[in-house]
Amino acid sequence: MGIALAYFLTEAGEQVTVLEQSDKLGGLNGQLSFGDGLAVARYQHAILPNDETTRRLCAHLGLENELVFDDVKTGFIHDNRLYPMSTLLDFLSFAPLSFGSRLQLGSMLVRARRYRDWQALDRLPVKNWLVKMSGQEAFERIWQPLLETKFDGAYETIPATYVWAWLNRMLAVRRIPHFKSRVGYLRRGHHSLIQALADDFTARGGQVETQVRVREIVVGNGRVQQVRTHNGLLEFDAVVAAVATPVFARLMPGADTAYLEQLSREKYLGLICPVMVLDRPLSGYWTLNLTDPNSPFSSIIETPHPEQDGYHIVYLPRYTAPDNDWMGVSDDDIREAWLSHLRQVFPQMHGKDPLYFSVSRSRYVEPVYSIHDTDKIAPVQTPYQGLYLANTGQVYPQLPSSEAVIVQAQRVSQMIHRQRLVPAAVLS
Numbered sequence: 001m002g003i004a005l006a007y008f009l010t011e012a013g014e015q016v017t018v019l020e021q022s023d024k025l026g027g028l029n030g031q032l033s034f035g036d037g038l039a040v041a042r043y044q045h046a047i048l049p050n051d052e053t054t055r056r057l058c059a060h061l062g063l064e065n066e067l068v069f070d071d072v073k074t075g076f077i078h079d080n081r082l083y084p085m086s087t088l089l090d091f092l093s094f095a096p097l098s099f100g101s102r103l104q105l106g107s108m109l110v111r112a113r114r115y116r117d118w119q120a121l122d123r124l125p126v127k128n129w130l131v132k133m134s135g136q137e138a139f140e141r142i143w144q145p146l147l148e149t150k151f152d153g154a155y156e157t158i159p160a161t162y163v164w165a166w167l168n169r170m171l172a173v174r175r176i177p178h179f180k181s182r183v184g185y186l187r188r189g190h191h192s193l194i195q196a197l198a199d200d201f202t203a204r205g206g207q208v209e210t211q212v213r214v215r216e217i218v219v220g221n222g223r224v225q226q227v228r229t230h231n232g233l234l235e236f237d238a239v240v241a242a243v244a245t246p247v248f249a250r251l252m253p254g255a256d257t258a259y260l261e262q263l264s265r266e267k268y269l270g271l272i273c274p275v276m277v278l279d280r281p282l283s284g285y286w287t288l289n290l291t292d293p294n295s296p297f298s299s300i301i302e303t304p305h306p307e308q309d310g311y312h313i314v315y316l317p318r319y320t321a322p323d324n325d326w327m328g329v330s331d332d333d334i335r336e337a338w339l340s341h342l343r344q345v346f347p348q349m350h351g352k353d354p355l356y357f358s359v360s361r362s363r364y365v366e367p368v369y370s371i372h373d374t375d376k377i378a379p380v381q382t383p384y385q386g387l388y389l390a391n392t393g394q395v396y397p398q399l400p401s402s403e404a405v406i407v408q409a410q411r412v413s414q415m416i417h418r419q420r421l422v423p424a425a426v427l428s
Contacts (some may be wrong), residue, residue, distance in 0.1 A: 001390055002027075002242035002428025007197045009426075010206045012148035017207040017236070018426045019214060019227070025198055027189040027258045028365065028427065029402075034356045041191065042274055042360045044301045045393050046317045047184040048169065051403040053410070058186070063194040068306070069184040072286035077300070078141070078376040080345050082288065086181065101137040108133040108209045118397045121160040123371055129160035145291040149298035149366070152269070157370035174175065179189045179312065183286065187306045188404065214427050217241065217251045223385035227425060236425040238416060242425060244268060244364035244401055245378050246322075248389055251427075259383050265376045266393055271365040272326055273317040274338050277305075277355035281312050282346060283299075296326075296337050300345075311355075316342070322363040331359040366400055367393035380412050388416060 003025055024030070031039045047054055049069060058067050070122040076096070083089040089135040094102055095271065111133065115121070130143045140285045145164070150162075169297040170181075186192050198208060217239060227234045241248045249255075249263040274297075281302065288300040289408040305311035316338050320326050326334075335357050343349045377396060379386050388411045389421065392400035 001392070001409055001424050003197045003201065003243055004192055004406050004409035005240055005390060005413055006426045007201045008301065008410055009416065010204045012413060012417040014417060015205065015341050016201070016426060017209060018201075018428060019057070019212045019229070019234075020208060020210045020428050021213050023211050024209070025194050025208065025428075028192055028362060029194050031189065031191050031210065032358050032360070034358075038277065038305075038311065038356070039189075040275060040277065040305070040313050041189045042275070043271070043317075044303065045190040045312075045402060047186070047402065049184065051184075051401070052402045053406050057406060058193065061193070061200060063186060063192060066187045066192065067184055067306050069182055070124045070185060072181050072182055072183055072197055074287045075229060075283075075285050075289075076142075077290045077345055079287050080292070081174055082283065082285075082345075085189070085284075086285075094178060094201070096141050097138055101135050102131075104135045105138045105142075108138075109167065109171060112164055113171055115164065118161050118164065121164050122374060124160045124398065125371060126155060126160045126163055130163065133422050138379045140406055142291060145293050146289060146298070148293050149290070150269075150319055151368065152319060152324060154321070155316065160371075165397050165399050166390040169401065181286065184305055185303070187203045189306060192418065193402075198244075201230065214251060216253065217387065217427075219252060219255055219384045222383075227427070234425065236386075238386045238388065238419075239425045239427065240390055240412065240416065241427045242390050244391055245367070245393055246364060248378075248391075256383060262376070263378055266378055268322055268364040269319045269368050270322040270324065270361070270363040271317060271319055272358060272361050273315055274334060274359045276314050276316070276358075277356040278314060278354055279310060280313045280373065282349075283315050296334075297341070300342075314354075319366070327361060327363065334359050367391075368394065369396060380415060393415070 006018045009016045027044065028043055029275060030042050032042055033039050047067065055067065058064055073084060075082055075084045078096045081096055091106065092102060099107065126147065131139045151158055157294060202208060213230045214227055215230060218225040218228055224239050227236065227239060245263050245266040246268065249260055285302060287378065290298060297318045299317060301315040303313050305313055318326065376390055377393055380390055380394060383388055390408065392405060395404040395408050398404040
């Protein structure tokens with residue numbers, strides 16, 4: 001969000017400085033480097049065929065030839081058994097559900113694609129909608145375990161919009177009549193898009209300052225005053241905070257109490273995501289969703305290394321509340337717990353260690369709202385002149401995909417540019 005905002009603002013003629021607290025750009029799109037020079041993305045990112053804004057941006061930045069689309073296989077792990085879900089025949093023969101439940105679930109998928117009134121779904125608990133649409137058996141055997149792992153067990157007040165948005169995004173990759181999935185990726189990973197944006201942005205006169213820890217956004221007299229960093233005070237005509245809402249709230253101790261209370265109502269999911277590198281495929285499936293509530297991870301995402309043959313990357317994500325105990329568990333203990341369960345699913349992993357295993361954690365990854373919560377979404381325009389907030393919470397009801405983030409960055413940059421405020425700072 002931060003570097004895309006800087007890119008679009010600079011493209012519109014604004015003078016922009018990016019303040020990045022890390023030693024390099026990337027954030028959730030960053031990379032992990034291993035001892036022999038092998039680099040992999042911290043988290044898995046996919047570009048779908050209908051991500052038109054992302055594809056146009058890649059073409060504009062000269063990355064069009066690096067964008068590759070492949071047919072992939074998907075499936076489920078149920079009772080430690082793999083069930084493919086890549087063809088229509090796979091769906092019709094899905095043994096964990098009775099034939100009647102399969103037909104009802106299939107009908108639901110068709111109707112969900114045609115449904116457009118997301119505001120009505122925002123008022124409906126996800127369980128009620130799923131039971132009504134797909135039946136009790138499908139809910140108990142498929143949806144309930146997935147919801148428990150996705151929302152760290154607390155899904156009772158989650159609106160139906162989450163599953164509706166997920167279905168619409170995932171079903172968009174299916175190619176009818178074959179039912180196959182098609183997804184894309186950049187050969188050098190999403191980090192290459194971050195770097196291309198930064199290169200274009202700085203070539204237009206923008207500045208990137210890394211390892212800048214913002215201590216406070218000073219506000220007063222109804223407007224943004226200064227940005228306090230560990231090196232001193234900085235002044236800008238406008239400041240855009242491209243950070244999670246809880247982080248933004250902590251940066252403004254001098255803000256109005258009512259506004260800080262509004263920001264505090266926005267909740268987030270955190271993410272613990274081990275990534276391992278293998279010298280052979282684990283399953284040959286792009287995504288496997290687990291229906292076992294006792295599994296420490298919710299899905300298995302596997303891709304060949306986009307640049308180096310012979311390496312296979314496996315992501316094992318677990319969504320958690322930001323204060324979940326797992327956030328404080330050591331990397332070694334997470335490795336042991338994750339691999340122990342993985343070996344139950346894939347016995348061929350017994351006695352074999354991955355080439356590399358690394359754990360990434362992020363406390364604020366995805367905003368999560370309860371029913372009737374859309375009024376809690378923090379707006380872009382803050383109560384203070386010249387101060388803006390831009391993050392993934394504002395893309396709801398869409399999922400916080402790269403496509404949604406880039407589109408939101410465009411919208412925010414256009415809004416700021418209309419007010420003709422220069423120079424500006426983006427905090428990321």
